[in-house]
Structures are given as C-alpha cells and as structure tokens.
Amino acid sequence: ELKVEQNPLFLSMQEGKNYTIYCNYSTTSDRLYWYRQDPGKSLESLFVLLSNGAVKQEGRLMASLDTKARLSTLHITAAVHDLSATYFCAVKRTQGGSEKLVFGKGTKLTVNP
C-alpha cells in the first residue's frame, strides 16, 4: 500500500526566511503533485512533477522530485504572509488500469510578520 508522509506537519516561520517541506512516499510512482489549500477553501494545484530530477518554480516556491529516493521537496524562499496555507503533496498510484492520488497529511504553514 502506498504511504505518503509529509514533514513537518506544522511550520511557523518568519517573513523573509527560507524553509523546505519534505514529502516521502513508499512505492514507486512517476507523478507527484503539490497542492495548496487556504482555510475553508478548495485545493489549488501548484506543481506537477513527472520525472526524476524534475524541478519547477513559481514565485517563491520551488518543487523538486527524486524518484529514486522517493522524495519530493517544496522549498520556500523569503517567505511572505500570503504563503500561509496548508500544502499537500499527492502521489499517483496506478491500480488495475485506474489512477488515484494518495495524499500526505498536509503541512500547515504560518508565516509571521
């Protein structure tokens, strides 16, 4: 069974600082997603990582994927308050011809002024 672990689950950081969220998964997969969820809102897709060594950047967020280590990271550079949200990684699992996403428990990020 595919397990997806994120850490930390809670992250409180100051504006201007850098930090990394980690996502480990237990079985081989060729696709990993990062989503953002604001309180009381839906999930917004941030990144889709398709291959080993993939790196994607959008603003202050950068995501990378190491399929051999089964590890993805979401790096936050010079955090600002607007980045406060819960971030989920999700790993694709193929099952009998269908695909599903298995989500990590989420990392609740609070950026303090």
Next chain:
Amino acid sequence: DTAVSQTPKYLVTQMGNDKSIKCEQNLGHDTMYWYKQDSKKFLKIMFSYNNKELIINETVPNRFSPKSPDKAHLNLHINSLELGDSAVYFCASSHLGRSHNEQFFGPGTRLTVL
C-alpha cells in the same frame, strides 16, 4: 467560467437522514472523483468514475452511493447519515491519459450531521 462546481456548499442535517451532493465539471474531462476531508484535514479518495463507469471504489460504507449520469456530472448520495460522516466532501475531475492528469477540485461541500 470553466470549473468544477458543487452544490450545496453547506449541508446541515440530522442523523438518519438521506442527502445528496451534486458535482458538475465543464472542463471536458473524462474522469471524476469524490474525496472526503476529515476534521484533521486528511484527504482520502472515495470513488472515481471514468466515462460514467466506476473505476475506483475505496473502502467506503455502502450507505454512500455515487451516480454518474454523464461524463460531466458525478453525484453522491448518502443514506442514513451518521455523526462520523461530518466532513468536507470534494469533487474533482481530470483527464486520464494526459501526461499531467492533473486533478481540479471543486469548492467542497461541508456536511455537518447533528
């Protein structure tokens, strides 16, 4: 607007009642999903339909019955509601076979069972 929409946004009901949540997508996707997000924000897939055919059915009580009248709609009917059914239910859609197969989520339906 192209999107995944759900109704209702909030649903408050008594134990034992039956209720339905509706989902529609106009993204031209062929696959739709139902997820449950519990009070600890943990997201778990419940069902998936591809071209109106059920392809994923996780371990969900049979009080939950999805129905897909066409590719653009996936409804969720819940019988005999229990306290533990209180959660936020998200519908999502994607297109199987596309390299990204990115799932787009609806706004969620917050179900409260009293």
